[in-house]
Amino acid sequence: MKKLILLWLCLFTLQAFAKIDTPVHWKFASTKLDQNKYAVSFTADIDKGWHLYSQFLKSGGPVPTTFKFDKTSGLALVDKVTEKPEALSGFDQSFQMIIRYHEHQVMFTQIVYTKDPAAHLTGSLNYMVCSGQKCLPPSDVSFDIPVNSTVVQQPGSHSVQANHIGQHTLKSPSVKAPSNSDHALLAIFLAGFVGGLAAFFLPCIYPMVPLTVSFFTKRSGTRSQGIKTAVIYGLSIIAIYVGLGLLITAIFGASALNEAASSAAFNLLFFVILVVFALSFLGAFEITLPSFFVNKMDQKSEGGGWIGLFFMAFTLALVSFSCTGPLIGTLLVEAVSKGTYLGPALGMFGFSLALALPFTAFAIFPSWLKALPKSGGWLNSVKIVLGLLELALAFKYLTNVDLAYHWGLLSRDLFLVIWIIIFGVLAFYLLGKIRLSHDTEVTSIPLFRLLLAMVTLVFTLYLVPGLFGAPLKGISGWLPPQSTQQFALTGSGNAPGTAPSTGHKYAGLFHAPDNIDAFYDYEEGLAYAKKINKPVLLDFTGWSCTNCRKMEASVWSDPEVLKRIKNDYVLISLYVDDRTALSESEKYTSKVSAKAINTLGQKWSDLQEAQYNTNAQPFYVVLAPDGKPAAEPRAFDLDIKAYTNFLDQGINAAKRTSSTQNFN
Known part of the structure; x- marks a missing residue:
């Protein structure tokens, strides 16, 4: 009950500051069954990513959908309101209970009996709707439906205020993580x-x-x-x-x-x-x-x-x-x-x-x-500067393909060599030490050009330590992962051959940062976590995901975060853009998109869409050892404290599971 009261207080306190959402659209209709009996239907069309709660919920949880009918002379209700299709169910982390809910569309039906051809069924319904990110305050919808004719009534929009405090992590496709x-x-x-x-x-x-x-x-x-x-x-x-x-x-x-x-x-x-x-x-x-x-x-x-x-x-x-x-x-x-x-x-x-x-x-x-x-000639210099910057940017896309297909063409240090040369040339060009055939001779250097040359030189020198394994956190999202580094003096990366010898499936193709012992197969990782009773950090990532590299370099490298991932978690990293071909027996057709799943990346991308209704990366899910969600999923966010709290929720869930097992 305390949780419910807290939820209500937050809902109405934040109401004035939130965005308006109208995710449920109601339609009313009446169908004649026999001479004096009618089926009055209340159909809810629910926007994608939202769920409407069933009528049949236990107390202490969210607000169920309820109907209140006015007393009308000559009109009688037959039985109670039914709902079709049957409600889905899932464990709600906030209320610590199984809840029942509907997605996409649901029809509620009330049978009425009347001999009056002009009778109307009047009243109101109350409902609550949530998504994986937020819940909306309960809303009332009034209705006045003539029962003796097949009519459809579309009420006006019923706007309610959205509040980003819902923590509904259902083990179903309705869960949607924050998007960046x-x-x-x-x-x-x-x-x-x-x-x-x-x-x-x-x-x-x-x-x-x-x-x-x-x-x-x-x-x-x-x-x-x-x-x-x-x-x-x-x-x-x-x-x-x-x-x-x-x-x-x-x-x-x-x-x-x-x-x-x-x-x-x-x-x-x-x-x-x-x-x-x-x-x-x-x-x-x-x-x-x-x-x-x-x-x-x-x-x-x-x-x-x-x-x-x-x-x-x-x-x-x-x-x-x-x-x-x-x-x-x-x-x-x-x-x-x-x-x-x-x-x-x-x-x-x-x-x-x-x-x-x-x-x-x-x-x-x-x-x-x-x-x-x-x-003057300085206008042409603008083109040269932009051309060199575009050339540097081009190699970012080449490394994405190289990593996805495991060609091994561009290691991290080779990529850095290319960038050091390009930006070094740019710095010398700005200083007038390099001149192309169609350039005007530089007789003096304006102040702005000198400052730009100095900034370029600073950046070029900043890149040099990366050749020896320095993390270069400022641009980590643009570089190939440190696991591709072929030469490192610092020992901070995962040079090929230095990662933990785990023997896990696909371990030869992938290397987690900071020598983390990770799994790269979903089922294998879940089975191991259950065996040793540790929570799971499910990491949906990608070779071409710039924000994934930023998270690994800026958040995962934090001592407190790294300690938790290494010691308290089973890390499962799933690369959604990997092009490793599946065996013929592993290939299948997606139930979500109806597309053929032929590669490892497509398999993990399909899993992410099916389980969590999102395809954005990075995407982090914390699971208890039994595979149940233990916290609201997270997307890209460089807040280290928030990420630490996120990991602590999974650790606490594992402790509760262990205590329950010991008690039994």
Whole structure:
């Protein structure tokens, strides 16, 4: 009872600060059974990831669905309300009891008897709904249903306040862990915005700013009209690039975007694309669009009015494509690889916003143009810098494929050698010690360029200790795991051959960080945990998962966290993007997605979706020795204290299990 009171207090205290959710949608209907008998149905359509509680719950738990019928003269209720299909059941960690619940859709039915053809069944129903992340306060829905006609009543939306305090860890597909998609979308937007600022200083765009602003001023006649023209021009730029992002989303589709982050084919394609873009920036060739298409858009821009301004912005996008194309392509590659549906559009929104703001700002304040540096050879230097950065980024995607297929091409130290060379060249280029054939000779170094060269040199020197095994926590998410390190003086990594000799299944293919003795097969790990009565840390990870490497380097390496994982847990790491082929006897068709499961990674990804209704990584689940959930699953979160508390819940669950066994 105390737990229930605490739940209620939290629900209503946080109500004013929470997001509004409406996960249940009710429909009412009446069907005639015989001359005077009717079946009145209450159908609940439940959003994915949510569950509605059954009528039949024990006391001390969540609020069951209940019906209250008004007394109506000439109308009698026959038996009680039934529910179909039969409720699912699962152990709820918060209430420490088995609860019954429904997903997707449930129909409640009340049989009524009446001789009055105009009778109405009136009353209200009360229900509570939860997801794996949160619970909503109970909600009342009133109904007034004419029983003598087959009608469907769709009530208005019944909004309730959501509160992120529910701890419902059911052993069922309804459990959904927190997602870090919001962080991914913010990162994509910021990357797009920074890319747009960089694009502004490219030689295909920067010299056009004074010409464009001057055109607005002369064409408009008045300052206010010039500002209006510039704003429309800026909005047109945003519309064009956001439209490009939406087009990418439409072409790939939601499922393909979601799979891109862990797809070896996508990552290999991304590597090739980025190398081509880098070479273009470095001056090997130019990526241009057909001239007839550019000329056609230019002709349309002369039409005047809003349409003319739109095509004028379109012409800018086409003419500058030789410079912006590689940059836009890189941003779209990054957005697609994040696996988020809105990523490409949001990335292009950030890019176009940063690109459009200067044109609008300089049109409003034309005197600012005097402060702009004059065009010159430094514009080409911007392209060279971006080209070298794209080349460094390309190898991140190559290592994803290399790890997934166990090719062994890019060890951690070889990857670092490549980056040290690229950033070393960049530093010397900025200092004027390296000059390409199409560069202008550097006679003096501006202060900003000097500072940028110094930052690059610092980063290059920071990478060097990594060659000898240093963890390099600041960029650990970008590097191959330390288990691929071929040479280490510090002993901090898992160089091949130095990991514990466990004899576990797949142990030759994988190595956990910090010499943790881990399992890489789900059933094998569970069986061992039950045998030695230790809790399980189930780690859904991936070779291409940047945030997984960050968690391992920044959170798992903490002494308190590492001590718990090594001494108190059985670690089961499941790589969802691994391309190791399953034997013919192990292959099957997924009940969740109906797809053929042919690789080890597909098997673990299907397990994650089936058990926990999510496919995001990293994803951590703590199980008691008997395999039951012992804590709310966790996603990416660098809060070490919170992660330690998370692990302690599993340790305490193991102690309770041990005490129960000893007592019995």
